[in-house]
Amino acid sequence: MSASSSELASGRAPSVRAKGAAGPLDLEEILESVRETAYRWNFASDRIDWAANAETVLGIADMAELGKGRAFALRVDPEQAGARYDGITGGPHVAPGTELRYCLHYRFLPEGRRGRAALWVEDTGVCSFDADSRPTKAQGTFRVIDDRREKEERLLYLGSHDELTGQLNRTRLTEELTQLLSSAGRAPAKGAFLLAGVNDLTLLNETYGFDVGDEVISIVGRRIGRALRGKDCIGRFSSNKFGAVLNDCDGVGAETIAQRLMASVRDSVIDTSVGAVATTISVGGVLLPEHAGNAQAAIGRALQALEMARNSRSERFNLYRPCERRDSERRRAVGIADEIVRALNDRRMILALQPIVTSRSHEPELYECLLRMKRLDGTIACAAEFIHVAEQFGF
Secondary structure, eight states, X not given: OOOOXXXXXXXXXXXXXXXXXXXXXXXXXXXXXXXXXXXXXXXXXXXXXXXXXXXXXXXXXXGGGGSBHHHHHTTBOHHHHHHHHHHHHOXXXXXTTOEEEEEEEEEEOTTOTTSSOOEEEEEEXXXXXXXXXXXXXXXEEEEEOHHXXXXXXXXXXXXXXXXXXXXXXXXXXXXXXXXXXXXXXXSOOOEEEEEEEEXXXXXXXXXXXXXXXXXXXXXXXXXXXXXXXXXOEEEEEETTEEEEEEESOOHHHXXXXXXXXXXXXXXXXXXETTEEEOOOEEEEEEEXXXXXXXXXXXXXXXXXXXXXXXXXXXXXXXXXXXXXXXXXXXXXXXXHHHHHXXXXXXXXXXXXXXXXXXXXXXXXXXXEEEEEEEOTTSXXXXXXXXXXXXXXXXX
């Protein structure tokens, strides 16, 4: 049941007597308890009538300030004001003599656009139109949804950011990398992708505990972020690795930035809850789109460069450069890994018992158990042909 215009204009709350109840329901009290109020907007006069509890719900001392549609529009976030009006009136293509239902979410500014206060609200109602498709009246409810909006924004934030460091997560970082590569196809812009890994993080975790390890990761991430240029972006790639997408950058620029990243971590100790901790990072990079045409290739080659940088005793930075022999070995290792997986699934991994005999009696003293892989063509592969790949890929 809706309130009459006289009730809404006078500020009196409408009353509804529930069937079998001892007294009427106080709708105003119910609405106020859920931070909700009601309104009616007359488009011809631009007048807005509010329920009496609107002052309490919206935090406005004098609702006469919002007695006109134009005055209310000035309390809506400027970026959302146009979309709000179109959402209520339905835009230019509305059938004549109809009613349009709407449910909108936007930021309401109780103190005006110069104030700091803001409320997220849900505006739900119905708008009526005349025979010429012009809006005549909109009426509905106005509910404050700050708590729900905060939860939704938190979920959206966690969907694209790493909770520990506040930087982009791997998914969003990959999207930024993909965007750079797609733009590179349309313009001669150059870029690079860097992967920075914290050295000896496992040792730090074992010595000081994982909480301190998290502190180190968080501080290292902030230092790397500050050392980048404003047009670059950073994200947490994995537990101890950070990725940086560099825009408009050649090989010399990538090396300069990498050296700056390493110095930002190396040159000063990290203050943690257990005291000062010293650590370093290694950096691997790949030029884009020169040495990688898609995000997957860029990540793979940056990982190769990072591994080479970590294995180097003199230099902690390595920039990927094509090497046919290395790429051929990598492709062969991937092929062997695929063959190992298929053999495991098909139960083609077998054990061979090799006897160890004594020189005096020539009788078996014991048996050595050897792993073999039976290929699809029936031939047998000894462990030396695949065990190094199995160890590399963690089988």
